[in-house]
Amino acid sequence: MEFDYDLFVIGGGSGGVRAARVSAAIGAKVALAEDSRLGGTCVIRGCVPKKLMVFASSYREGFNDARAYGWDVGEAEFDWPTFSGKLRSELDRLESVYRRLLESSNVDIHDQRARLKDAHTVVLADGTEKTARHILVATGGHPQRPDVPNAHLGMVSDDVFLMERLPKSILIVGGGYIACEFACILNGLGVEVTQFYRGAQILRGFDDEARGLVAEMMHEQGIDLHLGTNIVDMAPASAEHVTAPTDMGMPPEAGHAVTGKGDGGPIWVKATNGSEHVFDAVLFATGRMPNSRDLGLEDIGVEIGRRGQIIVDEYSQTGVPSIFAIGDVTNRVNLTPVAIREGMAFAETVFGGTPTPVDHELIPSAVFTQPELGTVGLTEEEAREQEEVEIYCTSFRPMRQAFAGRSDRVLMKLVVSKETRRVLGCHIVAPEAGEMIQLAGIAVKMGATKEDFDRTVAVHPTMAEELVTMKAPVRVA
Numbered sequence: 001m002e003f004d005y006d007l008f009v010i011g012g013g014s015g016g017v018r019a020a021r022v023s024a025a026i027g028a029k030v031a032l033a034e035d036s037r038l039g040g041t042c043v044i045r046g047c048v049p050k051k052l053m054v055f056a057s058s059y060r061e062g063f064n065d066a067r068a069y070g071w072d073v074g075e076a077e078f079d080w081p082t083f084s085g086k087l088r089s090e091l092d093r094l095e096s097v098y099r100r101l102l103e104s105s106n107v108d109i110h111d112q113r114a115r116l117k118d119a120h121t122v123v124l125a126d127g128t129e130k131t132a133r134h135i136l137v138a139t140g141g142h143p144q145r146p147d148v149p150n151a152h153l154g155m156v157s158d159d160v161f162l163m164e165r166l167p168k169s170i171l172i173v174g175g176g177y178i179a180c181e182f183a184c185i186l187n188g189l190g191v192e193v194t195q196f197y198r199g200a201q202i203l204r205g206f207d208d209e210a211r212g213l214v215a216e217m218m219h220e221q222g223i224d225l226h227l228g229t230n231i232v233d234m235a236p237a238s239a240e241h242v243t244a245p246t247d248m249g250m251p252p253e254a255g256h257a258v259t260g261k262g263d264g265g266p267i268w269v270k271a272t273n274g275s276e277h278v279f280d281a282v283l284f285a286t287g288r289m290p291n292s293r294d295l296g297l298e299d300i301g302v303e304i305g306r307r308g309q310i311i312v313d314e315y316s317q318t319g320v321p322s323i324f325a326i327g328d329v330t331n332r333v334n335l336t337p338v339a340i341r342e343g344m345a346f347a348e349t350v351f352g353g354t355p356t357p358v359d360h361e362l363i364p365s366a367v368f369t370q371p372e373l374g375t376v377g378l379t380e381e382e383a384r385e386q387e388e389v390e391i392y393c394t395s396f397r398p399m400r401q402a403f404a405g406r407s408d409r410v411l412m413k414l415v416v417s418k419e420t421r422r423v424l425g426c427h428i429v430a431p432e433a434g435e436m437i438q439l440a441g442i443a444v445k446m447g448a449t450k451e452d453f454d455r456t457v458a459v460h461p462t463m464a465e466e467l468v469t470m471k472a473p474v475r476v477a
Contacts, residue, residue: 013040
C-alpha cells in the first residue's frame with residue numbers, strides 16, 4: 001500500500017516535534033498536526049513560562065538581601081503587565097522557533113486537530129484524510145478540575161499565564177509540585193497566598209525529609225499552608241461574604257478581577273475544617289490527565305488505561321502495531337526531557353534500524369519552589385523497603401542567606417546501599433538545586449559509590465561541597 005507519509009505525528013509539543021525532526025533527518029517523510037500552539041505544554045503553558053515567573057518572583061528577596069550586603073536599593077515594585085507582555089512575546093518567539101525547526105526539517109505542518117480513522121489513516125478537522133505507515137500520538141495532558149460546586153470559577157495552571165493582572169489574594173488547591181511552585185511564585189510577586197492540601201504533607205512521592213523542609217520554608221516565607229484541608233463549597237462572593245469575618249483570622253477583602261472566570265469577582269470558599277474565606281482567585285492544581293479522549297483510539301483497538309493513558313510497551317508501541325505514543329499521554333514519567341528522549345528512541349526504533357527501549361530509571365528532576373528541590377534515585381522511604389541503607393544528611397544555613405540575616409536552611413542528603421555502597425538516591429533542597437542535581441544525577445546514573453563521592457575534592461566555599469564531605473551516616477535504615 002502506498003502511504004502519504006512514513007510518519008504522521010499528532011501533537012506538536014516537545015516530544016512530538018523531536019520525534020518528527022529526528023525521523024525526518026533519518027529519511028522519513030513526516031507530517032505533524034497540532035490544534036493549539038507548537039511547543040505544547042512545556043514551551044507555551046508549562047516549564048518555560050513557569051521558570052521565567054520563578055526568576056521574576058525571586059527578585060523580591062534579592063532586593064532585601066542586597067540591602068543587607070550594603071547596596072542602597074530603593075523601594076522595589078513589581079509590574080505584572082510589563083512582565084506578562086514580555087513573557088507572551090517570548091513565548092511567541094519560541095513558538096516560531098519550533099515552526100522553523102519543523103519546516104527546515106521538511107516536516108509538513110497541519111495547524112488543526114487530527115483524529116484516527118484506522119490504523120494508518122488520520123482525519124484532519126477540515127475533513128482531509130492522510131495516510132501513514134506509522135502514526136505517533138504525542139498529545140500530552142491537561143489540568144484536571146476537581147468535582148466541587150462551581151469549580152469553573154477557579155483557574156487551572158494554564159490560566160495563570162493569561163492573567164490580566166495579579167490578584168491580591170489567591171487560594172491554591174493541591175500539594176503537588178505545580179501547586180507548590182505557583183504558591184512560591186505568586187508569594188514572591190506579592191500575592192497573599194493560601195494553600196489547601198488534603199494530604200498530611202505536600203509533595204507526595206518525594207523524600208520525606210526534603211519535602212518537610214520545603215514546607216517549612218514555604219511557611220517562613222508567608223505562605224498560609226493548610227494540610228489535611230480541602231474545598232467543600234465555593235461560589236461568587238456576595239457583599240455579606242466580603243464583609244464578614246472568618247475562621248481563618250483576618251476579615252477577607254474584595255480584590256481585583258483576574259480573568260474571565262465566573263463573574264471575574266472575588267470567590268467565597270468553605271473548607272473541610274469549617275472555615276470560610278474570600279479570595280480574589282482560586283487556582284486548582286489537583287493533577288493532570290492524558291489527552292487521549294476523542295482521538296478515535298478505542299475504535300481501532302488501542303488500549304486506554306484507567307486514568308486515560310495510552311498503554312504502550314518499552315518501545316512506546318501500542319497493541320496496534322502501526323500506532324505509537326510518547327510523552328504525558330502515556331502517563332509514564334511526565335517530564336519534558338523524558339518525552340524528548342522517548343521521541344528520539346521511537347525514531348531510532350522505527351526508522352533508524354536500532355530497537356531502542358526507553359530508559360526510565362534514575363531520572364533527575366527538580367521542583368522549582370523557593371528553595372528548589374532537586375532529586376534523583378530512591379527516596380529514603382523507598383530504599384529502606386528494598387534493602388538496608390545508610391543515610392548521610394546535613395542541613396545548614398547557607399553563607400549567602402545567613403550573612404543577609406535570613407533563617408533559610410538547605411538540605412543535602414545521600415541514600416547509600418549498605419551492601420554495595422552505591423548511592424541509591426540524592427536529594428537537595430537549596431537555591432539552584434536543579435542545577436546541582438543535574439550533575440549529581442550523572443554520578444548516580446553511572447553507579448557511583450559513597451567512596452567515589454568521598455574521593456572527590458570539595459569545591460569551597462559552596463553549598464554542594466557538603467555532598468562530598470559527609471563522612472558518617474546519621475542513621476541506618
